[in-house]
Amino acid sequence: MTLKTHFREIEGRSARYVALLGGLLVLVALGVLAALMKGSQGHYITGMNNQVVWGLPHIFAILLIVAASGALNAASFSSVFGRVAYKPLARVSALLAMTLLIGGLVILVLDLGRPDRLVVAMTHYNFKSIFAWNIFLYTGFLAVVAVYLWFMMERRMNRYVPVAGYTAFVWRLILTTGTGSIFGFLVAREAYDAAILAPMFIAMSFSLGMAVFILVVLATFHGTGRPLGDLILRRMKNLLGIFVVGVLYFVLAYHLTNLYATRLHGIEAFVLVNGGIYTFLFWAVQIGIGSVLPLVLLFHPVWSQSRRVIAAASGLVLVGGFAQLYVIVIGGQAYPLEMFPGYDMSSSFFDGVVASYTPSLPELMLGVGGVGFALLLFVLALKFLPFLPASLSDEHVDPHADRSSTRTAAAGA
Secondary structure (H helix, E strand, C coil): CCCCCCEECCCCCCHHHHHHHHHHHHHHHHHHHHHHHHHHHCHHHCCCCCCCCCCHHHHHHHHHHHHHHHHCHHHHHHHCCCCHHHHHHHHHHHHHHHHHHHHHHHHHHHHCCCHHHHHHHHHCCCCCCHHHHHHHHHHHHHHHHHHHHHHHHCHHHHHHHHHHHHHHHHHHHHHHHHHHHHHHCCCCCCCCCCCCHHHHHHHHHHHHHHHHHHHHHHHHHHHHCCCECHHHHHHHHHHHHHHHHHHHHHHHHHHHHHHHCHHHHHHHHHHHCCCCHHHHHHHHHHHHHHHHHHHHHHHCCCHHHCHHHHHHHHHHHHHHHHHHHHHHHHHHHHCCCCCCCCCCCCCCCCCCCCCCCCCCHHHHHHHHHHHHHHHHHHHHHHHHCCCEECCECHHHHCCCCCHHHCCCCHHHC
C-alpha cells in the first residue's frame, strides 16, 4: 500500500520557469505567424501540392493526437488495471492527455488557412466520412477526460473514478482507432488500405504517449525539486520498451501482409528498397534510431539505470514515431496513384511519377507552434491547480520495497 499522496501546485516564480514560459510563447508566436501567412497567401507557400495534400503540419498534429491517447497510460493503469503505484501520476497523466490533444487540434484548425470554415465542418456532417466521426471522438475525449480529472480531484466524487477511468480507457482506444482508420479506410492509396493500421496506431499511442510522459515527469520533478524514486521510473521505462516491441510487431505484420499480396509489391519495394528519403527514414530512423537503439538503452543492465539514458531513449522513440508517421502519411501520398487497377492508362498528368514534397518553413513553424501551445497549457495548469504529487520517492510508491534491490539512478541524473 502506498503512502498518502499530497498534491501541490508549483510556485512558478523561478527564473527557469519564466524562461520556459518565454520560450514556449515564442514557439506559439511562430505558429500564429505561420497561420497568418497561410491565411493571407494560401497553401502556395507550403510544400503541399495536388498530389501531397497532407504535409508536415499533419505529421505534428497526428503525433500529438496519438501521443495524447497514450499519455493517459498512467491514469488507466491506476483506475482500470488497479496499479496503485501509478495513482499519484493519474492527475498529471490526464492533464497531459488533454493538452496534447488540444495542441494537435489547433494545428489542424490553423492549417485550414481559413479557420472560420471549421464552423461548416461542425454543422454539416457526412457520416460516411471518418473525419466527421473524428470530430465527435476528439471533443468527446476532452469531455470524458475532463470529467475523469474532476472526479479524481474532487473528494466527494472519488467513488466514481473507476467508472470514469473505464470510460476514458475505452474512449481513448476508439479515438486512436478512428485516427488510424483515416488511413485504413482510404482504399485508393495502396499504402493505406489496411485494417491493421487501426491497431498499429493504438500500439503507437502507447509507446509515443509513454515516451512523452516519461520526459515530462523527469523534467517536471527535476525542475521543481520534487523527489522521484527509481521504482516508478523503472516500471515506466520497462513498459516503454514493451510498447516499442509491440509497435515493431505490427510494423512487421503490416509489411509481411503486403508482401504476400502481389498487387502491393510495388508500394513495398518503394518503402523498403527504392523509396529514397522514405526508405532511409524507415530503416535508419524508424527502425534503427527509433526502435532498436531505444530497446538497447532501456534494457541494458547498466545503461538503463541512468536517467539521462532513459530520457534519451524516450526522445529517440519520439523521433522514430515521427519518422514512421512521415513514411505512412507523406510516403503513402508520394507513391503514384493507381487510378484504374488492372488496366493500362497514360496521360500527361504525372502517371507513374513519384510526387515530390519538400516541407516549407511555415509548415515547420506551425507544427512546433502546436507543440509549444500544448506544453504552455500544461505548465500553466501546473501553476494554478494541484496536479503534481509532492513526492514520488520509493517510500511513497512502495513502502515495503526491498531497498537493497533498488539501484540508484542519481549518478545519471
